[in-house]
Every structure is written in C-alpha cells, then in structure tokens.
Amino acid sequence: MLVIGIAGGSGSGKTTVVQAITAQLHEKVVVIPQDSYYKDSSYLPLEERQKVNFDHPDSIDFNLLNEHLRCLKRGETIEQPVYSYLTCSRSKTETVTVRPADVIIIEGILVFTCAELRDQMDIKIFVDADDDDRLMRVMARDILERGKTVETVIQRYTKTVKPMYLQFIEPSKRYADIIIPQGGHNKVAIDIISATIEKALHKNGSRK
16 A cells, blocks of 8 residues: 655645545555545534634644545445535534545645645655646636635635645645645646656555
8 A cells, every 4th residue: 555645735636636646556556635634613603604714734634534544454444524615514413434545645734734644655746836826727717616705714814824825734735745736737747747656556566
C-alpha cells in the first residue's frame, strides 16, 4: 500500500491532479478528501456555523482522519463522514464505506499541517498555482456548488482564505517531496508523478 498526500491552496487544482493521477494508475485507488473530516458544528446556530474558518487547521478532525488512515493501512474498512457545506454540519446518519486499496490519496488544503498525518504518507505532493487563478476557481466553485454570492466569496477570500493560505498552507509546501506548478494543467509533472508511483508500488511488491 502507498499513501500519497496532495495539498495546495483552495482552487489550486488539487482535484484535477488527483483525477489525472488516478486515471493513469491501474491499481485500485481510494481518495480520502480532507473536507469530509471537518469538525461537526451542528450544535451552533446556522448563522454561527457559516462563520467557521474552514481554512484553519483547527477546523479539521485530524484525530479521526489519522485513525481512519491507520485502519486502512491495517486492511480494515472505514466509514468516512459526510460533511455538508450548505448546512456546515456532519451527517448524523450517512457515511461512505471505504475499503483498503493499493493506493490511498489524502487530499486537502491542510493535510501537510498535521505532523502525525504527514508521517503516514509515503509521497507528499504540493499543487501550486497563481493567486489570481486560485481566486477565479474558488469563486466559480463556491457560487455554483455551495450557493454563495460573489460578494460573500470575495469577502471570505479576503478575510480567511488568503490569510490562512499565507499563514498555514503556503509554509507547508516545505514538507512536499514534489511541487507541481501550474496546478492540474501540468501534464508533464503528472506523468512523472504517475511513473514514480508505479515504480514505488513495484518496489513495495503491490504489483505482481
């Protein structure tokens, strides 16, 4: 089993990179999104929930994420939480069943900020992109997928997304084994990473 961490700022193209790598690998791949592990804030009034800083490491339930990754590495099945950005809460009844795989990808903006989680990763990849490009992607995503207004997105970007990127996410780049510039559009980098993963799997004996 190979555990790969993929980090980068909001809108950097992490999802595109994950999809591209997954498409090139023949092994069974499981993707664990950090976003599923936001701490539940359903005990707060909706207005307070909407003020949660999703770009701060304290917003992530790293204890559960680390435990679930350890379970997968032991060959055990987990029940991954389901988190809703619309209600800013974790589902009380719904989970996603995740089974072990040859390749496990942990993806999210803050996954390199937790030392315990980093220590469980075999390969760490940071997806880099220009600030303007990231802002455009964040706006498109939050408006289309999360029901936000342009004004709300810009306000959040200014107050939390950009400051948290500079304080926590960008500095975590130093832990990366590989940095991909130009986000998910860097096909050369993705091809090299896929080949590196295949080689590591051969070395670990994951493929016969």
